[in-house]
Amino acid sequence: xxxxxxxxxxxxEALLDYYQSGAHKGKIPASDFYSHGINPVCGDELEITxxxxxxxxxxxxxxAGHGCVISQASSAIMAEALEGKSVKDALxxxxxFKDMMLSKAAxxxxxxxxxxxxxxxxxxxFPTRIKCxxxxxNTVAQGLAARGQAEFKEGS
Amino acid sequence: MLDVRKIRExxxxxxxxxxxxxxxxxxxxxxxxKPRQVIAAMTDFYEKHNANVHRGVHTLSDEATALMDxxxxxxxxxxxxxxxxxxxxxxxxxxxINLVAHSWGRKFISAGDEIVLTEMEHHSNLxxxxxxxxxxxxxxxxxxxTEDGRLDMAAAPALFTPKTxxxxxxxxxxxxxxxxxxxxxIALAKSRGAKTLVDAAQWVPHYPTDVARxxxxxxxxxxxxxxxxxxxxxxxxxxxxxxxxxxxxxxGDMIERVFWEGFTPxxxxxxxxxxxxxxxxxxAFGAALDYLRGVGFSALREHEAALTKRALEIFAExxxxxxxxxxxxxxxxxxxxxxxxxxxxxxxxTAFDLEGVAIRAGHHCCQPLMSRMKVGGTARASFxxxxxxxxxxxxxxxxxxxxxxxxxPAGVR
Numbered sequence: 001x002x003x004x005x006x007x008x009x010x011x012x013e014a015l016l017d018y019y020q021s022g023a024h025k026g027k028i029p030a031s032d033f034y035s036h037g038i039n040p041v042c043g044d045e046l047e048i049t050x051x052x053x054x055x056x057x058x059x060x061x062x063x064a065g066h067g068c069v070i071s072q073a074s075s076a077i078m079a080e081a082l083e084g085k086s087v088k089d090a091l092x093x094x095x096x097f098k099d100m101m102l103s104k105a106a107x108x109x110x111x112x113x114x115x116x117x118x119x120x121x122x123x124x125x126f127p128t129r130i131k132c133x134x135x136x137x138n139t140v141a142q143g144l145a146a147r148g149q150a151e152f153k154e155g156s
Numbered sequence: 157m158l159d160v161r162k163i164r165e166x167x168x169x170x171x172x173x174x175x176x177x178x179x180x181x182x183x184x185x186x187x188x189x190k191p192r193q194v195i196a197a198m199t200d201f202y203e204k205h206n207a208n209v210h211r212g213v214h215t216l217s218d219e220a221t222a223l224m225d226x227x228x229x230x231x232x233x234x235x236x237x238x239x240x241x242x243x244x245x246x247x248x249x250x251x252x253i254n255l256v257a258h259s260w261g262r263k264f265i266s267a268g269d270e271i272v273l274t275e276m277e278h279h280s281n282l283x284x285x286x287x288x289x290x291x292x293x294x295x296x297x298x299x300x301x302t303e304d305g306r307l308d309m310a311a312a313p314a315l316f317t318p319k320t321x322x323x324x325x326x327x328x329x330x331x332x333x334x335x336x337x338x339x340x341x342i343a344l345a346k347s348r349g350a351k352t353l354v355d356a357a358q359w360v361p362h363y364p365t366d367v368a369r370x371x372x373x374x375x376x377x378x379x380x381x382x383x384x385x386x387x388x389x390x391x392x393x394x395x396x397x398x399x400x401x402x403x404x405x406x407x408g409d410m411i412e413r414v415f416w417e418g419f420t421p422x423x424x425x426x427x428x429x430x431x432x433x434x435x436x437x438x439x440a441f442g443a444a445l446d447y448l449r450g451v452g453f454s455a456l457r458e459h460e461a462a463l464t465k466r467a468l469e470i471f472a473e474x475x476x477x478x479x480x481x482x483x484x485x486x487x488x489x490x491x492x493x494x495x496x497x498x499x500x501x502x503x504x505x506t507a508f509d510l511e512g513v514a515i516r517a518g519h520h521c522c523q524p525l526m527s528r529m530k531v532g533g534t535a536r537a538s539f540x541x542x543x544x545x546x547x548x549x550x551x552x553x554x555x556x557x558x559x560x561x562x563x564x565p566a567g568v569r
């Protein structure tokens with residue numbers, strides 16, 4: 001259909017797949033980490049739970065909440081990238097992703113662990129939607145900052 | 157019949173392209189576009205008459221004061237207010253309602269008193285009363301909304317008790333398009349001895365308003381939703397109420413005399429208008445009122461009804477689209493609030509924007525109402541005098557395309 005190209009450019013196949021896959025969706029009972037985020041633009045809420053592994057790294061991560069394609073797909077991409085990472089590495093991935101979304105860094109300069117996040121680059125042309133893409137990442141960063149990161153030790 | 161083609165020539169912004177497509181502006185319930193007459197009135201003020209009001213003993217100040225007075229007079233006439241001084245200029249409708257909560261509410265609401273609202277209020281006619289109720293130990297009660305987005309008038313009388321001091325309600329819902337039975341609501345409140353505040357932000361731009369006939373105590377609306385500039389709102393209140401109320405903000409213009417230890421307030425309306433007002437905005441608003449008067453409300457209503465009727469026909473052809481609000485066309489204004497099954501309103505909004513169609517998506521500043529309707533939010537198209545049937549067809553095309561795009565299973569897009 002005419003004009004579909006622009007829609008496909010923003011809502012890339014990979015994004016819609018993440019949105020529909022349901023991977024990493026849900027809530028971990030008795031989690032080691034819980035953080036709650038709200039997108040002020042739409043009021044959508046997101047809950048992130050994590051369980052640490054034996055080394056103190058992020059063993060398991062889940063996201064829960066109702067949201068748009070962009071926020072849900074971004075949550076799934078983030079969960080995939082952060083699982084198995086130390087807190088320190090997770091925070092640097094969050095920072096790298098945000099730099100890309102805020103156009104401080106080019107998508108090409110994203111670390112290899114964030115390859116899938118390149119599918120979100122089209123969102124940068126829609127300023128009101130950037131908050132949808134960064135919601136999950138901000139929720140993790142704020143949650144980690146709030147607990148001083150001490151309880152969730154870096155992998156050694 | 158409106159000469160829409162001629163009207164559109166007055167709105168420079170309607171010639172804009174959005175992402176390579178002609179702009180189809182259907183977000184009029186959020187704010188309307190401005191005709192060149194309004195833009196010219198604002199420019200004219202700054203180029204020829206700019207000065208502060210009420211103080212300079214010079215020609216420009218006299219001219220600025222006269223422009224402000226003329227705008228107040230036109231506003232009073234537009235809504236049937238008996239005297240210009242019963243019209244208070246604020247920043248917006250929100251500030252007008254906050255003014256009442258502050259200056260009337262803090263003086264006349266006490267612990268145990270009750271305020272009746274409705275479940276379809278905008279946050280601006282909910283949060284100020286929550287703040288007042290918390291401060292005073294008062295209680296809020298809500299007229300429920302029915303399944304088809306109307307006020308449950310059968311349930312309303314039981315909400316009034318001897319402690320009810322105020323009924324504050326919207327005349328027309330920004331989220332659902334519902335037109336409420338304003339005279340019936342006011343009559344109910346009056347019969348129980350309660351004051352009435354009408355949030356008319358979505359009413360005054362579209363329908364004739366006569367505060368004297370309604371006999372409401374307070375009425376609030378915004379200039380920017382009716383071709384006027386942003387940064388200007390209106391509070392109408394009965395003269396005796398304004399006289400009995402305490403001032404709102406303190407500062408210049410609102411005082412009569414000031415001593416080290418205190419002050420005496422100015423007369424109305426100035427008692428409620430501290431600081432330099434939005435003079436250019438008031439002058440431009442006068443031009444907006446002239447423009448709307450020239451168009452006429454009966455032609456406007458007929459036009460909006462035709463657009464809404466066609467939009468509802470289009471939506472009815474889409475089983476995957478749900479439209480909220482009253483089924484009865486007579487009970488709704490030019491607002492169509494909807495969802496596409498399985499598609500988040502913000503994804504709908506972005507997909508429509510790619511077609512040049514500007515709509516609102518989200519909770520419409522009505523979060524409790526959205527919870528009540530069990531939706532996270534809706535997408536909303538809202539019409540005004542410059543919209544055309546062709547634009548409604550463009551809305552339909554955007555709807556078809558969006559529904560088709562997001563409905564396809566993975567792999568076949």
